[in-house]
Amino acid sequence: MNPPARNYPRPNPFTFLPALFFLFTLPSTGPSQELLDSVDGLLSAQYSAYKNNEAGFLNDALASAKAALETARNRYGPTHLAIVPVLTDLATLDRVLARFEEAESNLKWGLAIREKKLGPQDPLVAESLEQLAALYDDWGKWKEAEFFGKRALDIREKFTDQGGLVKALGLLGGIELNLRNNTAAQTLLKRGLELQDKNAGPPVLSIQMLSSLAIAFLADKRPAEALASLQKALSLAQKNFPAEGVEWEDAMKKLGDYYASTGQPEKAKPLYGSVLKIAKGYVGVYYGYTVLPYLQRLAEAYQSVGDYKSAEDLLNKSLATSREAFGTQHPLVAVTLLRLARAEEGLGESKSARTHREEALSILKSRLPKDYPLILEVTTQLGK
Numbered sequence: 055m056n057p058p059a060r061n062y063p064r065p066n067p068f069t070f071l072p073a074l075f076f077l078f079t080l081p082s083t084g085p086s087q088e089l090l091d092s093v094d095g096l097l098s099a100q101y102s103a104y105k106n107n108e109a110g111f112l113n114d115a116l117a118s119a120k121a122a123l124e125t126a127r128n129r130y131g132p133t134h135l136a137i138v139p140v141l142t143d144l145a146t147l148d149r150v151l152a153r154f155e156e157a158e159s160n161l162k163w164g165l166a167i168r169e170k171k172l173g174p175q176d177p178l179v180a181e182s183l184e185q186l187a188a189l190y191d192d193w194g195k196w197k198e199a200e201f202f203g204k205r206a207l208d209i210r211e212k213f214t215d216q217g218g219l220v221k222a223l224g225l226l227g228g229i230e231l232n233l234r235n236n237t238a239a240q241t242l243l244k245r246g247l248e249l250q251d252k253n254a255g256p257p258v259l260s261i262q263m264l265s266s267l268a269i270a271f272l273a274d275k276r277p278a279e280a281l282a283s284l285q286k287a288l289s290l291a292q293k294n295f296p297a298e299g300v301e302w303e304d305a306m307k308k309l310g311d312y313y314a315s316t317g318q319p320e321k322a323k324p325l326y327g328s329v330l331k332i333a334k335g336y337v338g339v340y341y342g343y344t345v346l347p348y349l350q351r352l353a354e355a356y357q358s359v360g361d362y363k364s365a366e367d368l369l370n371k372s373l374a375t376s377r378e379a380f381g382t383q384h385p386l387v388a389v390t391l392l393r394l395a396r397a398e399e400g401l402g403e404s405k406s407a408r409t410h411r412e413e414a415l416s417i418l419k420s421r422l423p424k425d426y427p428l429i430l431e432v433t434t435q436l437g438k
Contacts, residue, residue, distance in 0.1 A: 096125045096140075103143065110343025110379045112151055119144040135171050138164040138178075142185060152384050152421050154193045161186045177218065180209035184225055191229050194426040199229045216253045220246045224263050236270045243267045257294040261287045261301065265308050277316060284309045303332040303351065310358065326358040341371040343379045353393060362400030369394040388417035392432065411436055 099122035106115035119140075126140040141164040148157035165182040172178055183206035190199035203226035210222040223246035230239040243263045250260045264287040271280035288305040295301040310325035333355040336348035349372040356365035373390045380386055391414035398407040415432045422429060 096122055096129065099125055100140070100143065103147070107147065107150075108344075112147065112379055116144075116147050116151065119147050133167055133170070135167060138167055138182070142182075145185070145189070149189055149192060151380060152386075154189065154421070157189050158186070161189060175209055175212060177209065177213055177215065180206045180218070180222070183209070184222060187225055187229065191225075191232065194422045196229055196233045200226070200233060203229050216249055217255060220249050220253075220255055220259060223249070224259060224266075227263065228266050231266055231270055234273065236273045239270045240267060240274075243270065257290050258301070261290050261305060264290070265305075268308070268312065272312075272315075281312060284312050298332045298335070300332070300336070300351070303329050303355075306332075307354070307358070314358075323359075326355065330355040330359055337368075341375060343375060346372060346375050346379070349375070350390070350393070353397070357393070357397060357400070360400070362397045366394065366397040366401060369397055383417050383420055385418060385421050388414040389428075391417075392428075408436065 099118050103115045103118035103122060106112070106118060123137065123140050123144050126137045130136045141160045145157040145160035145164070148154070148160065161182065165179065165186065168176065168179045168182050183202045187199045187201075187203035187206060190196065190202065193199075203222070207219075207222045207226050210219045213219075223242045227239045227242035227246060230236075230242060243266055246263050247260060247267070249255070250263070264283045268280040268283040268287075271277070271283060284305070288302075288309055291299075291301040291305040306325045307329045310322040310329065313319070313322035313325070330352075333348070333352040337345060337352045341349060349368050353365045353368040353372060356362070356368065369390060373387065373394060376384065376387045376390050391410040395407040395410040395414070398404070398410065411432055415429065415436065418426065418429050418432065
């Protein structure tokens with residue numbers, strides 16, 4: 055959920071959670087299930103987890119991922135390097151389902167195996183450290199995230215893999231931003247961007263880091279530099295991605311948010327109109343799991359232009375899908391409830407808005423640290 059217009063939106067790990075993860079490496083058009091069953095039980099369980107995740111049957115995917123781990127343990131033993139990717143797959147599903155403790159346990163187990171077998175300075179150890187840092191970042195445990203992110207970056211510095219180094223810099227930069235260590239965040243993100251420019255890295259990483267850098271600049275009361283970062287992000291999106299794709303949409307939305315938050319609605323309005331036009335192209339008459347991120351985007355676009363009724367309708371559909379896929383106590387459900395409350399307030403439905411905020415607060419308190427910024431924000435909104 056975005057804060058009120060007077061505050062520039064901070065990163066939120068649950069904004070489009072289903073789109074954050076791509077489990078496993080098997081293609082969607084692979085061997086048949088019957089063939090896999092006859093050839094290899096481990097591969098079959100992994101494939102089943104992949105397909106169930108893809109379809110939104112997340113609990114079934116979790117069961118298959120657990121079966122894959124059990125098969126791998128029986129085959130290789132509990133401390134073999136070969137089980138670490140299987141542990142990671144399971145932890146990724148745990149993370150998607152906001153089962154943070156379970157994800158933590160599996161990732162730490164994998165880290166311990168790699169450290170013992172490969173030594174503490176191996177790039178695969180850095181990979182495990184980064185996965186833990188990202189988990190803690192999602193969880194709102196940012197000091198823990200910083201600890202593991204710094205360890206990972208220290209390892210990445212020792213090798214020539216520039217792509218891995220850029221990702222480590224971007225990850226730690228985002229964590230420092232969540233810790234409100236704006237100077238440290240700027241240093242890390244600027245260095246990541248310099249390496250990106252030097253090595254012609256993936257533009258999507260540059261766009262992400264520029265957006266984070268803009269937040270850090272605004273927090274330091276440097277609006278001109280924030281604006282320049284967001285304009286560069288939009289330019290990169292338009293240069294490197296198909297016309298009116300989601301990359302254009304995201305970059306224009308962030309630039310529009312900047313103008314709205316700095317008292318320039320006349321500049322925000324045409325950007326929001328363009329965002330709405332793009333977002334409509336990704337949503338038809340199906341409102342299931344696979345389009346959930348696009349439903350959320352379109353609902354936000356409607357809210358940005360003041361069409362709260364259309365936003366309310368989409369958010370109710372999104373809420374039903376989120377509950378079905380993730381369960382009723384997932385943080386994404388809470389975020390959707392908060393967005394719905396904003397739309398209801400725009401329609402004058404204050405009683406429903408309060409009810410949904412209270413439900414969202416209960417969910418957030420059950421899954422996240424008590425000092426998580428969104429919890430504090432909602433608590434204030436409710437006057438508690």
